[in-house]
Amino acid sequence: xxxxxxxxxxxxxxxxxxxSTQSHAERRWIILLCVLAGLRVFLxxxxxxxxxxxxxxxxxxQVVKYSNGQWPxxxxxxxxxxxxxxxxxxxxxxxxxxxxxxxxxxxxxxWTLPVDQRSYLVAKDAxxxxxxxSIESVQPPLxxxxxxxxxxxxxxxxxxxxxxxxxxxxxxxxxxxxILVWISYAFMRRFYPTNRFLTYAVPLLVGFIPQDLFYxxxxxxxxxxxxxxxxxxxxxxxxxxxxxxxxxxxxxxxxACTMLVKLFNAPILVVAMVIIGVRIRDDWRSKxxxxxxxKTGVIVAGAFAPILAWVIRNYVVMxxxxxxxxxxxxxxxxxxxxxxxxxxxxxxxxGIALFWNDLMASFWRGEYYWHNARLAxxxxxxxxxxxxxxxxxxxxxxxxxxxxxxxxENAVDRIAFLALGAGVLMLIGASLxxxxxxxxxxxxxxxxxxxxxxxxxxxxxPFSILYLRGLEFILTRIxxxxxxxxxxxxxxxxxxxxxxxxxxxxFASKYNWFHMW
Numbered sequence: 405x406x407x408x409x410x411x412x413x414x415x416x417x418x419x420x421x422x423x424s425t426q427s428h429a430e431r432r433w434i435i436l437l438c439v440l441a442g443l444r445v446f447l448x449x450x451x452x453x454x455x456x457x458x459x460x461x462x463x464x465x466q467v468v469k470y471s472n473g474q475w476p477x478x479x480x481x482x483x484x485x486x487x488x489x490x491x492x493x494x495x496x497x498x499x500x501x502x503x504x505x506x507x508x509x510x511x512x513x514x515w516t517l518p519v520d521q522r523s524y525l526v527a528k529d530a531x532x533x534x535x536x537x538s539i540e541s542v543q544p545p546l547x548x549x550x551x552x553x554x555x556x557x558x559x560x561x562x563x564x565x566x567x568x569x570x571x572x573x574x575x576x577x578x579x580x581x582x583i584l585v586w587i588s589y590a591f592m593r594r595f596y597p598t599n600r601f602l603t604y605a606v607p608l609l610v611g612f613i614p615q616d617l618f619y620x621x622x623x624x625x626x627x628x629x630x631x632x633x634x635x636x637x638x639x640x641x642x643x644x645x646x647x648x649x650x651x652x653x654x655x656x657x658x659x660a661c662t663m664l665v666k667l668f669n670a671p672i673l674v675v676a677m678v679i680i681g682v683r684i685r686d687d688w689r690s691k692x693x694x695x696x697x698x699k700t701g702v703i704v705a706g707a708f709a710p711i712l713a714w715v716i717r718n719y720v721v722m723x724x725x726x727x728x729x730x731x732x733x734x735x736x737x738x739x740x741x742x743x744x745x746x747x748x749x750x751x752x753x754x755g756i757a758l759f760w761n762d763l764m765a766s767f768w769r770g771e772y773y774w775h776n777a778r779l780a781x782x783x784x785x786x787x788x789x790x791x792x793x794x795x796x797x798x799x800x801x802x803x804x805x806x807x808x809x810x811x812x813e814n815a816v817d818r819i820a821f822l823a824l825g826a827g828v829l830m831l832i833g834a835s836l837x838x839x840x841x842x843x844x845x846x847x848x849x850x851x852x853x854x855x856x857x858x859x860x861x862x863x864x865x866p867f868s869i870l871y872l873r874g875l876e877f878i879l880t881r882i883x884x885x886x887x888x889x890x891x892x893x894x895x896x897x898x899x900x901x902x903x904x905x906x907x908x909x910x911f912a913s914k915y916n917w918f919h920m921w
Contacts, residue, residue: 417584422699433649434579434585434589436613437611438582440612444611444612445618445621446578447791447901448910449571451910451913451914451915452619452620453913454494454495455493456498456619456620457499457677457771457773458770458771458858461490462539462540463548464570464573465483465486465487465489465540466540466543467485467548467552467573467621468555469552470485470552471556471559473869474540474748475545476542476722477721477731478727478730479538479539479542479731479734480537480538481536482536483534483749486533487530487534488526488530489566491533492514493566494514495913495915495916498772499773502778505632513547513915514878515566520553532711537734539731539734539735542726542728543623543664544666545667546665551573551612552622554572555569555664558573564641564730566572570621571917573617576625577619577620577625580626580629584632585610587629587636588611591606591632594639594640595639596813599813601872602872602873605868609892609896613768615768615858616769616770616779617861619769619772620824627858627862628862629668631669631672632862632864634676635865635866637658638819639816642683642815643815643816645692649698652702652703653698653705656702656706656707656708657702657704657706657707659672659703659712661710662862664861668836668860671860671863672823674826675819675822676703679819680700680704682813683696683700684696684697735843736841736843736844737839737841738838739838739839740838740839745836748854749852759790759835761785762791762855763855764788764789764910765780765789767867767905768784768899769785769899771858781905781906791871795873795878795879796871797874798874798878799817801877802873802877817869823863823866824860824867824870827859827862830856831859833856872892
């Protein structure tokens with residue numbers, strides 16, 4: 405993983421026609437991908453009614469509070485404004501079947517009823533939310549601050565306290581996916597300047613993985629953007645010494661922002677420590693350690709000062725550095741002893757297979773339910789799980805078993821493995837850590853696995869690189885490498901087709917955006 409001189413980005417005349425590093429065709433392609441990815445998120449986030457089974461209503465409550473300048477003081481109750489909107493706009497279609505209602509049909513949306521009926525139902529149902537704990541109160545603040553401003557803008561535009569302002573809040577995800585696709589392209593241009601396939605393929609895969617976290621209001625939506633930006637800075641620092649102190653400071657701040665979106669983005673700290681450690685080791689060996697230590701101090705300060713400020717605030721206001729203990733107490737989760745940890749089923753062949761299958765299925769298609777059933781195709785879930793295992797193993801064989809590959813690209817590949825692997829190990833560790841009790845729908849004592857892949861979706865670019873590296877390895881070995889674009893095209897078409905077919909019932913929902921007009 406040692407950076408070498410030839411690892412710097414190639415000169416313009418080496419990589420592009422007519423001395424250009426970025427052709428017009430490439431720019432048109434990435435712009436088209438951004439638009440198509442944004443259109444996909446618009447269609448599906450418009451089709452899904454409120455509120456999804458992935459705690460969307462609690463995330464929305466935090467958005468409302470931050471929009472009004474209300475920072476959490478602990479495990480707070482729901483705000484009155486959010487409670488009223490939730491009562492007006494909630495659909496029962498996620499966790500209930502039509503058979504649970506009269507005439508085997510869902511009742512009409514509350515927001516379509518006459519004013520007196522709406523008022524009656526809100527007055528009846530809102531008090532239960534005002535007595536309910538908003539479980540996202542302990543989450544870091546960055547997403548809610550940004551979404552809160554966006555929500556406030558929607559109200560200024562006259563959308564009001566209605567389903568319109570809810571969809572407005574969701575539609576920030578359209579910008580998020582477009583930014584993520586562009587970042588993935590910039591990532592490929594910087595770190596894989598000679599690999600034309602990855603330059604096109606990674607943004608395509610990132611933009612069309614049918615991950616449903618982009619269809620709802622959730623702080624998970626910022627994780628892949630900020631994680632990728634932080635990883636970009638860290639890799640750039642690793643491969644090039646010619647970076648200013650200001651660059652190191654911005655890199656540190658990007659790490660802080662990643663952590664202030666979600667604590668499960670902690671693997672970025674592992675990546676940072678490894679990269680900084682290797683940088684210090686190499687410069688010590690070459691007797692150039694002086695400036696490196698100073699710049700290391702800058703990146704550490706930039707990363708930890710904002711995080712420390714948040715931790716101190718939590719301790720003063722909530723009595724706990726992260727307030728996670730308050731959530732664990734509410735959920736009934738208790739730490740296991742060292743001996744109890746080893747009784748976990750993940751240490752069996754069936755357990756680790758179940759963990760991997762569910763994790764990969766969740767990574768590709770998300771966690772939504774519809775009519776009280778997982779919104780998934782078993783055959784596609786098997787494809788996601790098996791193809792991910794095979795292609796990641798093939799990528800590992802190529803990356804760690806070959807000595808004739810480009811030095812800088814091989815280093816980036818290995819860091820990608822570190823970023824993804826650290827996230828998976830974190831979820832395994834979280835699965836082992838607690839007796840989850842029986843209160844929570846999952847994980848719980850019956851299913852003691854943390855397989856919520858949205859928690860590590862920050863590593864979607866590293867995952868995409870490694871997945872496509874594995875595909876490249878296989879097709880190269882069987883001498884049909886020219887079929888790489890066709891193979892990727894089949895994967896994208898297949899997962900898009902399955903997502904559309906599975907969601908036909910969602911598009912027909914009378915609770916969604918398309919039935920508001």
